[in-house]
Amino acid sequence: MEPTSAPACPLVSVIIPCYNHGVYLPEAFASVWQQDYPAVEIIVVDDGSTDTTRQVAQAYPGVSYFYQPNQGLSAARNTGIAHSAGQYLLFLDADDWLLPGALATNVQYLQQQPDLAFVSGGHDKVFVTTGVVRPEAQEVRADHYQQLLQGNYIGMHAAVLYQRWAFEELRYDVTLRACEDYDVYLRLARAHPVAHHTQRIAAYRLHGANMSGNIPLMLRTVLAVLQRQAPHLRSPAEHAALARGQAIWRAYYGGELYRKLQTTPGTAAELRLLATLYPKLFLRTILPSNATMLKQLLKKCIPNAGLRLLHQTGIYGGYQPAIGQVALGDFGRLTPFSANFGYSRGGPVDRYYIEQFLQREAPAIRGRVLEIGDNAYTLQFGQGVTQSDVLHIDADSPGATFIGDLSDAPHIPDNLFDCIVLTQTLHLIYEYKQALATCHRLLKPGGTLLLTVPGITPIDAGAWGDTWYWSFTDKALRRLLADTFPSQTLEIGSHGNVFVASAFLYGMGVAEVTPSQLDVYDPQYQVINTVKAVKAPLDARPA
Incomplete structure (x- = not known):
């Protein structure tokens, strides 16, 4: 017996929730039946309407009509899913309509890429009072989840065609009074591939009864939907995207x-x-x-x-x-907004100062460079790097070229490096004076140490908490570094103020603090201190 092949035109279920918008239904039906795609069913879910919705829907033999007491848009869409039979699902609001070629275009994407949970396209905004039609079509080719964290680039639900299997693992959240579609986009895009194109699929009618006109409700709900994603973020880029999206x-x-x-x-x-x-x-x-x-x-x-x-x-x-x-x-709380230095809110506040420092001193990150832990900053800021080395205390660390403790590393030769990048590590070394002496020994004459240390800071709640020994002021650094580096080559920087220190302690993300706030310095509230120290060249050393 030969296997049964998939139908050339799988059934598309067009689900139309309707609450007192019966007057618009004939236009919505017509836009579906005028499609050049043959396999379509229309399902109307009457969400407790008191107008002519029932009479209008039941007047069309090709429409399946279902009534439920008023429960809201999410519940109506879930009812439509339960009564549908299509391999693909499209949700069309009663007062909107599909544009020509909509179904054929989106079906083709899902047939060619069956692993997609959904495909979305552009749409037209139709302003009823003025008659203006404004095309909306944003190009997004990759990183769809990250892009959605920064905003709803889809913008209109009828421009989306879903795989039926996508709703085997989720339904619309009936507790949401708005943004339930955005919630579904985020949840599916987090777990599955999705696609987007710029061909316009549907028309979105804007009139006085749109829920989107309730601005306090919309903002409150969209921020709540975004915040639901915080526990699922997997990278600093996603945390930053969430913070940007909230802003x-x-x-x-x-x-x-x-x-x-x-x-x-x-x-x-x-x-x-x-x-x-x-x-x-x-x-x-x-x-x-x-x-x-x-x-x-x-x-x-x-x-x-x-x-x-x-x-x-x-x-x-x-x-x-x-x-x-x-x-x-x-x-006014006893726990921080984020217990992981603000990574869950867009990244730590102190990274602003660290990366500004490294950007400013980037010309010194050249030749053979040693970085502690990994070489991310070497790759990001280095200029003319000929060899990038990594010192790590863990022998199993991938990418490490030297294994050992910076405070005791006799196996690493003297005068080897043009630059050492030592960011946010010295406070984890109990014998920090020996670590600084090692840095001086490993640098070539004329080589540069770029060092950052915490001042006012939370203490790591994870693995680093067991070896979090110190904080350093700018004055302490000047005395410490003078023991190994010539004083005339030391450049000590200090950054922070009372607001930034408070924001950092509470776990605010860097995107939640403005540059104008970050750039104000108050020496009483040192959040990050930086050092540029140059080893004396051979001809400058005492005889």
Whole structure:
């Protein structure tokens, strides 16, 4: 008996959830039946409508109609999945429609690449009040999960065609009042290959009843959906993408809300949201023509809260909270936001200073270079590197060219390296003075040590916690390094301030702190200290 081959045109189930949008259904049906793809079923899930949805849907013999009490969009889509028979699934909102060639285009992608969980395309935005049609088609060729962490590049659900098997492992989350499609994209793209193209698949009708007009709900939900991905991130790049995505969504909805409030009175929720996201825009919105009057009003009526708001917006710089009136906000907690130095929120704050230092001193990372642990920074910043070596204490470490303890490494020859990159390691070595002496011995005359050490810092909760011995101030480094390197060749740098130190201790990600905040230095709050130390050339040594 010969095996049965797959059908040339697998069935596509077009699932249309509908809540009081019966008037739009005939246009949606017509857009499906006008496709040049022959194997289609239409399923309408009436989510407790009180309009003509039932009568309209049942008037078309080619439509399967199912009713449920109102439970929301996610539940309606799940009901549609349960009643569908197609190998491929498409979700079309009742007030939208498919463009010509939509099904054939997306089916071809899934047939050619059956391991894809879904394929998505572009779409048209149709603005009902103005009649304007705006094409939306963003090109994304790779790293789809990482790209989705930074924003919903798909933008419209009907532009997506799913494999049926994708819903064998998940369903739409009925607890989400919005962004349930974005949640599904992220969950599937995290676990399976997906694809995207720029051919426009569907039309998205924008009118006053769209849920996307509820900006506080949309922002609150999209940030919650993104945060669900935090435990599943696998790399620093993904952590950074999540942090960028959170910032991008805040900026997007903050801008949308500000534009809306220029012409429409805001609700209390909208005004609170704008004040949180963009205090300056909030002030312009509630009193756009007289900032002086606003300042006097706030000082007179609500001195502490008013001056605090003016301080947050940059209008008034001399604010100090009264005793007992400090507003801790998100810092009013006994546990950090991240217990892994901020890696789960986009990367550690201190990496900003370390990488700025290495970028500035990149010309010294040349010739034969030794880095401790791995050679990531050598590869990233090196200029004219002829040989990259790695010293690691673990004999099983991949990529290590030398094994041993930096404080006692007699097997490594003298005067071997043009540069040693020693970042965030000295504090883990109990005999740190011997380690610095080893660095001096291993450098060629005229060679450079690039060193960074923690000042104010959390302590690692993992393996490094057992050997986390020290922190160093800039003054301590100057005295320590003077024992081995000529003082005139030492360049000591120090970085941090009270806000950055607090942000680092609480586990905020580097993307959550602005360069203008990071670049302010207060010597009382040293987060990272850096050293450039040059070994004296032969002709400069004492006889």
